[in-house]
Every structure is written in C-alpha cells, then in structure tokens.
Amino acid sequence: MPVEPKSLHNVFTSEPYNQGMKSSAIVWFRRDLRLKDNPALSHAIDHHERVILVYIHAPDEEAPWQPGAATRWWLHYSLSSFQRSLTEHGGELILRSGDSLPNLISLCSESGAKDVYWNRLYDPALVNRDKAIKEELAAQGIKAHSYNGSLLREPWEVHKEDGTMYRVYTPFSKKYLQMSEIEAPLDSPQPLPAVDHKGVSLSLDHLALTPTIGWDKQFFSCWRPGESGAIDALQKFIEQALLDYRNGRDLPATDGVSRLSPHLHFGEISPRQVWHEVKFHAAKLEDEGEDDVQSRTLAYLRQLIWRDFAHHILFHLPHTATQPFNxxxxxxxxxxxxxxxxxxxxxxxxxxxxxxxxxxxxxxxxxxxxxxxxxxxxxxxxxxxxxxxxxxxxxxxxxxxxxxxxxxxxxxxxxxxxxxxxxxxxxxxxxxxxxxxxxxxxxxxxxxxxxxxxxxxxxxxxxxxxxxxxxxxxxxxxxxxxxxxxxxxxxxxxxxxxxxxxxx
Ligand SMILES: Cc1cc2nc3c(=O)[nH]c(=O)nc-3n(C[C@H](O)[C@H](O)[C@H](O)COP(=O)(O)OP(=O)(O)OC[C@H]3O[C@@H](n4cnc5c(N)ncnc54)[C@H](O)[C@@H]3O)c2cc1C
CATH class of the missing domain: 1.10.579.10 (DNA Cyclobutane Dipyrimidine Photolyase, subunit A, domain 3)
Known part of the structure; x- marks a missing residue:
C-alpha cells in the first residue's frame, strides 16, 4: 500500500489534515506560567492549528507536600497575570480543578484533541502522576509530549563517568560547566493561534487560593507575580547588583540578591532565560572594559546550578524530602x-x-x-x-x-x-x-x-x-x-x- 507523504499529515496525530478538521492540541500548564521559553507551548503551536490552554488545580496530587498558604497566594496572582497576558496575545486560559487525568480526557473529547503537551516537573509525587497520566492517555489514543522547561539540565543528563548520580556539589557544578553550553531560550510564540474552542472555565476565585486572614498585606508591596514581574526583577538585579553579587549576596540588609526564587518556582521565567541574559550582559560589560566579569557573574550562575543540584538529588533520592540523606x-x-x-x-x-x-x-x-x-x-x-x-x-x-x-x-x-x-x-x-x-x-x-x-x-x-x-x-x-x-x-x-x- 502506498504511504501518504508525511507533509499531508500532522506528524503528531493519525488524522490527515485534509479531512476538514483542524488539528487541536491541549497545552497543560503547571509551573511554567509564561509565554517565553515555553517548549510545550511552542511545540504545540508549531504542530497544531488550534491549541487549548489549560491549568488544572489539583493540590491532592501533590500530597504530602500540597502547596502551602504562601505559594497558593503567589499562584493566584501568577495565574491572574498569565490569564491577562494570554488574553492580550489572543489566547485564553481555561481553569479547571480536580484530578488532572479526567480533566485532560474530557478536554480532549470536547475539543477533538489527540495530543497533550506539558513541561516536566520533578517532585517525586508529580513524576509518578505524570507517568501514570502518560500511560492512561496513550491507552485512550492520546499522545503526551513533555519537555524540559524548568531546569538548566535534567536530573538524568548529568552523571559521573560511571553513570551514577552526583552527591557532592563541587564536582557536579564542574561537570555542568564543562558540558555543552546551556540551550538557548525560545522566543515567545507570536501571535497565539486564535481560540475557537470555548472550553468551560472556572473563575480564578473558585480555586480559593488567597488567605482569608489579612496576613498577606505586605506581599503586595514586595512582589509582582507574573512573567513581566519576573523579567523586570531580573533586569533590576542585572543592572544594580549582579557584578557585586559575590559580596552582596551575604548582606541581608542590602538588595544584593535577585529575589527571583518564587518567579523561578512558578516558571514565570526559566533558568535558561536567566542564564543567557546574565551571560549576555557579562559579555557586554567585558566589551566595555569591566574587570573580572566572568568570575563575578559565575558566582551568580552557580546558584542556578545549586538549584539544578537540588532537583538532581530529589529526583534520584525521592525519600530525601522526609528522610535524612545520611x-x-x-x-x-x-x-x-x-x-x-x-x-x-x-x-x-x-x-x-x-x-x-x-x-x-x-x-x-x-x-x-x-x-x-x-x-x-x-x-x-x-x-x-x-x-x-x-x-x-x-x-x-x-x-x-x-x-x-x-x-x-x-x-x-x-x-x-x-x-x-x-x-x-x-x-x-x-x-x-x-x-x-x-x-x-x-x-x-x-x-x-x-x-x-x-x-x-x-x-x-x-x-x-x-x-x-x-x-x-x-x-x-x-x-x-x-x-x-x-x-x-x-x-x-x-x-x-x-x-x-x-x-x-
Ligand atoms: C533552610 C533553607 C531552606 C530553603 N528553602 C528554599 C525553598 O523552599 N525554595 C527556594 O527556592 N530556595 C530555598 N532555599 C535556597 C535559597 O535560600 C533561596 O533560593 C534564595 O534565598 C532565594 O533568593 P534569591 O532568589 O534572591 O536568590 P539568589 O541568590 O538571587 O539566587 C538565584 C536563584 O538561585 C537559586 N538558589 C540560590 N541559592 C540556592 C540554594 N542554596 N539552593 C538551591 N537553589 C538556590 C534560587 O532559585 C534563586 O532564586 C533554602 C535555603 C535554606 C538554607
């Protein structure tokens, strides 16, 4: 039987393009609430004409480490900012709550999507959940595509010569710096494909993420959750504190650190973006004749490697969330x-x-x-x-x-x-x-x-x-x-x- 040329097919589905149906995919957002350097979003848009964007609130699946009160606060405002940003770009974020799998399956059947895209998470409970979801989707004829959107390198990419994991930071970071350059971040997709699937969405307030006591009053003056808040925080740090980070990072009374941690946790900015932006500025400063730029900026980049190291450890030794490593x-x-x-x-x-x-x-x-x-x-x-x-x-x-x-x-x-x-x-x-x-x-x-x-x-x-x-x-x-x-x-x-x- 002659094989149809691949160009006539959507490479991710068995549906030929010319059947009058637009190819649809679900992008399942988790801790990657951004447009820039979002591999799941970019790949879905590259391969499908319609993308359905969804966030599913499923705290039970994160047990025993369900999000705490403070991170729920951040999540509320981060989602709100992401919703605004998607709307400005012609998209729409559907909010759901409850178990992830039935929500994904019902979105697939509502929209006719046969593909689900997401960026990987590495917490033990979520690794197990995602594996199970991938298998269940496959059993229903739905293909899952997952990517690295939240680490510089994934936990299994870095290992000792004998193939085993690292347990000490210094050789781990040495290896990092000897390996190929960190992948360049992706641009934000422009524009987002038009939304013609009006999925049922909960309101953000329905997720009840914000505290009922007024404990969060000062948060508003200290933080701006969301992608643009993250990018501004990085720029401010680069301009004002990067070159003095080696000393400034130890002085709690000063603004010597980047305060990017909640933005990085929720994936409002990726570590790859931070890495390359810092390197870009370092090269510029070197051209301008600034001294010792490489080692002064490396002091900061090493913190991003510490972050990857923590994920490397937890991924390979999941018991260390509650049991002593030693x-x-x-x-x-x-x-x-x-x-x-x-x-x-x-x-x-x-x-x-x-x-x-x-x-x-x-x-x-x-x-x-x-x-x-x-x-x-x-x-x-x-x-x-x-x-x-x-x-x-x-x-x-x-x-x-x-x-x-x-x-x-x-x-x-x-x-x-x-x-x-x-x-x-x-x-x-x-x-x-x-x-x-x-x-x-x-x-x-x-x-x-x-x-x-x-x-x-x-x-x-x-x-x-x-x-x-x-x-x-x-x-x-x-x-x-x-x-x-x-x-x-x-x-x-x-x-x-x-x-x-x-x-x-
Ligand atoms: C007891 C204890 C608990 C901690 N709990 C957390 C936590 O829940 N979440 C968290 O993000 N960090 C945690 N850290 C690490 C560190 O304190 C914070 O990442 C940092 O203070 C965040 O501020 P910053 O973004 O200004 O950091 P910067 O100094 O600007 O560093 C940039 C980024 O590098 C990463 N980083 C920096 N230091 C570390 C480190 N020691 N380990 C891993 N990654 C690092 C963070 O993602 C941080 O945002 C903990 C440290 C200690 C000692």
Missing amino acids: EKFSGFEWDDNQLLLEAWQRGQTGIPLVDAGMRQLWQTGWMHNRVRMLVASVLTKNGMVHWLEGARWFWDTLLDADLANNSMGWQWTAGCGVDAAPYFRIFSPARQGERFDPLGSYVKKWVPELAAIPAKYVHQPWTAPAKILEQSGITLGEHYPEPVVDLSASRKEALARFKRLKNP
Whole structure:
C-alpha cells in the first residue's frame, strides 16, 4: 500500500489534515506560567492549528507536600497575570480543578484533541502522576509530549563517568560547566493561534487560593507575580547588583540578591532565560572594559546550578524530602521542644538575627539565604528540633517554597544532607550578625524594639550593660524576650549528641 507523504499529515496525530478538521492540541500548564521559553507551548503551536490552554488545580496530587498558604497566594496572582497576558496575545486560559487525568480526557473529547503537551516537573509525587497520566492517555489514543522547561539540565543528563548520580556539589557544578553550553531560550510564540474552542472555565476565585486572614498585606508591596514581574526583577538585579553579587549576596540588609526564587518556582521565567541574559550582559560589560566579569557573574550562575543540584538529588533520592540523606541521622536524638518551635515561628526567640529573619518571612513571604541558614541552624542545632518541623513551617510561609530546594537547604543546615555543613559547624548568631549585618540595620528593620540599641549590642542585647538597655528603652523579658535557648550550653549538647551519633 502506498504511504501518504508525511507533509499531508500532522506528524503528531493519525488524522490527515485534509479531512476538514483542524488539528487541536491541549497545552497543560503547571509551573511554567509564561509565554517565553515555553517548549510545550511552542511545540504545540508549531504542530497544531488550534491549541487549548489549560491549568488544572489539583493540590491532592501533590500530597504530602500540597502547596502551602504562601505559594497558593503567589499562584493566584501568577495565574491572574498569565490569564491577562494570554488574553492580550489572543489566547485564553481555561481553569479547571480536580484530578488532572479526567480533566485532560474530557478536554480532549470536547475539543477533538489527540495530543497533550506539558513541561516536566520533578517532585517525586508529580513524576509518578505524570507517568501514570502518560500511560492512561496513550491507552485512550492520546499522545503526551513533555519537555524540559524548568531546569538548566535534567536530573538524568548529568552523571559521573560511571553513570551514577552526583552527591557532592563541587564536582557536579564542574561537570555542568564543562558540558555543552546551556540551550538557548525560545522566543515567545507570536501571535497565539486564535481560540475557537470555548472550553468551560472556572473563575480564578473558585480555586480559593488567597488567605482569608489579612496576613498577606505586605506581599503586595514586595512582589509582582507574573512573567513581566519576573523579567523586570531580573533586569533590576542585572543592572544594580549582579557584578557585586559575590559580596552582596551575604548582606541581608542590602538588595544584593535577585529575589527571583518564587518567579523561578512558578516558571514565570526559566533558568535558561536567566542564564543567557546574565551571560549576555557579562559579555557586554567585558566589551566595555569591566574587570573580572566572568568570575563575578559565575558566582551568580552557580546558584542556578545549586538549584539544578537540588532537583538532581530529589529526583534520584525521592525519600530525601522526609528522610535524612545520611542514614546515620535516623537515630539522632531530636527534642520535642514546642516552646522553642513556637517562639522561632513567631520571631520571638530573643536572638535578634533569628527573629529578624522569621519576621521578614512572615511579613514578606521570603527570607534572605544567609538568614535562612542561620534560623535553620539555631532551630536544629541549638534547639535540637527535627529539621522537618522547620521545613514544614518554611513550606507554608515561603512564597518560593520548593520541595527540592527546601529539603536540600534544611538537610544541609541540619548536617544530615548531601554535601552538608559538617556537624561541628554550628552558626553563632552573634558572629553571623557581626559579619553580615555589622550595623544591625537588618535586625533593626524587622525587630523595631531594638531600633535604639547601639550596633555593638544589637546582636546580643543580653550582654548590654543595664544602663545601655535603659537608654535604649529595652527591658529584656518585657519589651524584647530573653534568649529562649542558652546558645553556648546547647551548642555543647548538640556536639555531644553528634559525637554519639558518629561513635555510638
Ligand atoms: C533552610 C533553607 C531552606 C530553603 N528553602 C528554599 C525553598 O523552599 N525554595 C527556594 O527556592 N530556595 C530555598 N532555599 C535556597 C535559597 O535560600 C533561596 O533560593 C534564595 O534565598 C532565594 O533568593 P534569591 O532568589 O534572591 O536568590 P539568589 O541568590 O538571587 O539566587 C538565584 C536563584 O538561585 C537559586 N538558589 C540560590 N541559592 C540556592 C540554594 N542554596 N539552593 C538551591 N537553589 C538556590 C534560587 O532559585 C534563586 O532564586 C533554602 C535555603 C535554606 C538554607
């Protein structure tokens, strides 16, 4: 039987083009709420005349790590921004909720689509869900097409010479930098194909993503969820802070970091876009005669590699979202210290840098990385509270809560993760404060009770002479708490427990 020339067929379906039916495909958006560098969207548009764009709210499928309150807030405004942007480009986003598979199947049958496109996610529960969905769709004659839209390189692309995964960051990043250049980002499709399938869509409010208490008031002045907010944040960072990132990244009182984390988590911008934009500017600055541009910008690009490393670890070792990477830690003697945990959550530990960080988190949904490491160290190493308690609080309150980054960050700080901080490295809040917030500006911003105390005492008000405290209007235990934990005694106790773990 003669084979029909391929050009007469849509390559992704068995329907010949000339049957009077337009070829349709579903683009299933998840954490890729953008038009630029969106491989699933671009490929669908390249191969089909009609694309049906859908977001399905299915928090149950993410269990046990369903989106927390802060990320639900971000998702609401990110979806709203994406809906606007699609409408401006002639498209329309259909919102659905409930299980993903039946929603996709019913959209396919409503629209006649035989192809579904999405960008891959790597959280363990979602990998399993997507695999099952791919198989179910195939059983119904629907083809699924998936792409890398959220990492520089996928977890299985980078491995050691013997084919095994990396467990240490430095050789992982070395390999990254030796491999071929990161793929260039795709342009945004122009224009979007016209919408002639009016799918039933829920209203955004129906998804009930925003909080009912007024806890999010300050979020609005700190953040602009959505693709244009992400692009503007990147440009601002490149212009104002990129070249000084090596130093600026450690100073929580300054604008030395990019604050791209929630935008990256929701895929409003891709790491490939960030990578290439930074490289483009670096080349321009080098041409203009700026010194040492390569290593100054590499300091920032390495953070994107850390992000991929976290995904590499979680993908290959899915149990590390809840179990220690270092199995020895399964036997660690954690304390059930509710009092300390609550004081920590409320930013009332009496340790100023910790309280500043925890209040920044509560009020703005974000905390500076240097302070994240400190608050995690104090909770797990001084308080000896299980790292999962801290990880769960971050999960609910961080706008950038991300399973891979959060699990790795907590395990690293607690000493039980990959490439972890050695057990004997217990941050001293006073020392961290003196090095990274020498004037106490960060502390004074978030802990206004300490606004009048001289910089010399701001990180350890309990060491200030009574007269200084009086002049600063502070009575410890009344205006500001006494430290909830004895930092020096708890440090010794933690070291003893770690030693017992090493040599039982
Ligand atoms: C205990 C703990 C918990 C954390 N939880 C999260 C989390 O839930 N979500 C999250 O995105 N990050 C987490 N981090 C990593 C880091 O603190 C944030 O990514 C960073 O502070 C975000 O701010 P930024 O975008 O200005 O970062 P920048 O310094 O501007 O870095 C740019 C990007 O690189 C990535 N990146 C930077 N540092 C890290 C890192 N250490 N690990 C992985 N990726 C990194 C992020 O995507 C970040 O947006 C955690 C760190 C610790 C110590």
